[in-house]
Amino acid sequence: xxxxxxxxxxxxxxxxxxxxxxxxxxxxxxxxxxxxxxxxxxxxxxxxxxxxxxxxxxxxxxxxxxxxxxxxxxxxxxxxxxxxxxxxxxxxxxxxxxxxxxxxxxxxxxxxxxxxxxxxxxxxxxxxxxxxxxxxxxxxxxxxxxxxxxxxxxxxxxxxxxxxxxxxxxxxxxxxxxxxxxxxxxxxxxxxxxxxxxxxxxxxxxxxxxxxxxxxxxxxxxxxxxxxxxxxxxxxxxxxxxxxxxxxxxxxxxxxxxxxxxxxxxxxxxxxxxxxxxxxxxxxxxxxxxxxxxxxxxxxxxxxxxxxxxxxxxxxxxxxxxxxxxxxxxxxxxxxxxxxxxxxxxxxxxxxxxxxxxxxxxxxxxxxxxxxxxxxxxxxxxxxxxxxxxx
Numbered sequence: 001x002x003x004x005x006x007x008x009x010x011x012x013x014x015x016x017x018x019x020x021x022x023x024x025x026x027x028x029x030x031x032x033x034x035x036x037x038x039x040x041x042x043x044x045x046x047x048x049x050x051x052x053x054x055x056x057x058x059x060x061x062x063x064x065x066x067x068x069x070x071x072x073x074x075x076x077x078x079x080x081x082x083x084x085x086x087x088x089x090x091x092x093x094x095x096x097x098x099x100x101x102x103x104x105x106x107x108x109x110x111x112x113x114x115x116x117x118x119x120x121x122x123x124x125x126x127x128x129x130x131x132x133x134x135x136x137x138x139x140x141x142x143x144x145x146x147x148x149x150x151x152x153x154x155x156x157x158x159x160x161x162x163x164x165x166x167x168x169x170x171x172x173x174x175x176x177x178x179x180x181x182x183x184x185x186x187x188x189x190x191x192x193x194x195x196x197x198x199x200x201x202x203x204x205x206x207x208x209x210x211x212x213x214x215x216x217x218x219x220x221x222x223x224x225x226x227x228x229x230x231x232x233x234x235x236x237x238x239x240x241x242x243x244x245x246x247x248x249x250x251x252x253x254x255x256x257x258x259x260x261x262x263x264x265x266x267x268x269x270x271x272x273x274x275x276x277x278x279x280x281x282x283x284x285x286x287x288x289x290x291x292x293x294x295x296x297x298x299x300x301x302x303x304x305x306x307x308x309x310x311x312x313x314x315x316x317x318x319x320x321x322x323x324x325x326x327x328x329x330x331x332x333x334x335x336x337x338x339x340x341x342x343x344x345x346x347x348x349x350x351x352x353x354x355x356x357x358x359x360x361x362x363x364x365x366x367x368x369x370x371x372x373x374x375x376x377x378x379x380x381x382x383x384x385x386x387x388x389x390x391x
């Protein structure tokens with residue numbers, strides 16, 4: 001939520017006419033962005049490929065396909081993308097979401113990550129929260145605070161000096177921990193695994209945990225404590241998924257917007273000129289498409305078309321938030337903020353604020369999707385024209 005408040009505050013300042021100076025705010029977008037000179041203030045970057053080679057003295061907010069941080073960040077880092085590598089230190093918090101994430105630099109405060117494959121080899125001065133498919137904490141990593149880890153496969157080495165909560169299907173454990181609360185399907189204990197405090201475990205393979213050196217006490221949970229734990233675990237997993245959804249929605253929305261700006265503004269113009277027609281068209285699309293798909297599958301000749309229609313329909317749901325954020329952004333920018341002539345930072349703010357709102361507000365994304373997809377359909381039916389040729 002803190003990143004949302006930051007963007008809203010900056011948005012309010014900008015709309016009131018208080019525009020940050022160039023030395024306080026740096027914005028870049030495009031297919032490739034290289035930062036080779038030190039930046040004195042905050043930096044906002046959206047690109048297919050982003051590499052930061054020079055120090056950023058403020059916050060860095062980046063989104064793109066590949067993001068590499070190869071210089072120190074003096075404030076906080078917010079990054080979302082497909083392949084993310086943080087190779088240098090971040091002085092404050094880091095919030096990261098991506099397909100593949102590697103952290104080899106040190107983090108000065110908390111680190112929060114959601115990703116497909118996550119590898120951590122640096123020191124974390126604060127707390128660590130991770131949700132991912134495959135998670136690796138390397139032997140050289142040291143976590144000074146608490147750790148909350150939920151994933152499919154977890155390889156846990158290094159040292160965690162605070163309390164650790166671990167929920168995973170498969171765990172390889174070889175770390176030194178202060179205390180551990182673990183729920184695991186399959187557990188493999190490596191040589192050197194040690195817990196200096198308490199151990200609470202829930203597992204089908206309790207014999208494996210006997211190999212761990214425990215400093216204080218063991219507790220095998222059962223009955224009511226397991227049910228309570230299940231609710232706790234579900235809450236933390238849900239929190240991680242929401243964080244991941246927000247950052248991925250921001251990243252995909254920015255990429256789509258800057259890659260296809262011309263089309264975005266034209267579709268936004270369609271939405272502005274026929275808002276309610278767009279709404280009813282979108283509603284009809286989402287309601288009638290399943291019936292059409294079933295009818296196509298009922299005939300042999302219609303199966304190929306039905307498969308294509310099914311793919312499009314699934315795509316519509318999976319990327320509804322992204323399409324809605326981009327389409328509504330095109331309408332707002334085109335109607336009120338000068339369209340393609342608007343400043344890059346203004347475009348970034350509009351897209352990001354809408355992406356965050358649609359990612360966290362229930363039902364609002366569906367309502368906006370009716371307008372957005374309806375405008376896209378009308379745009380296509382008009383042959384790419386913003387006005388109905390019959391008018």
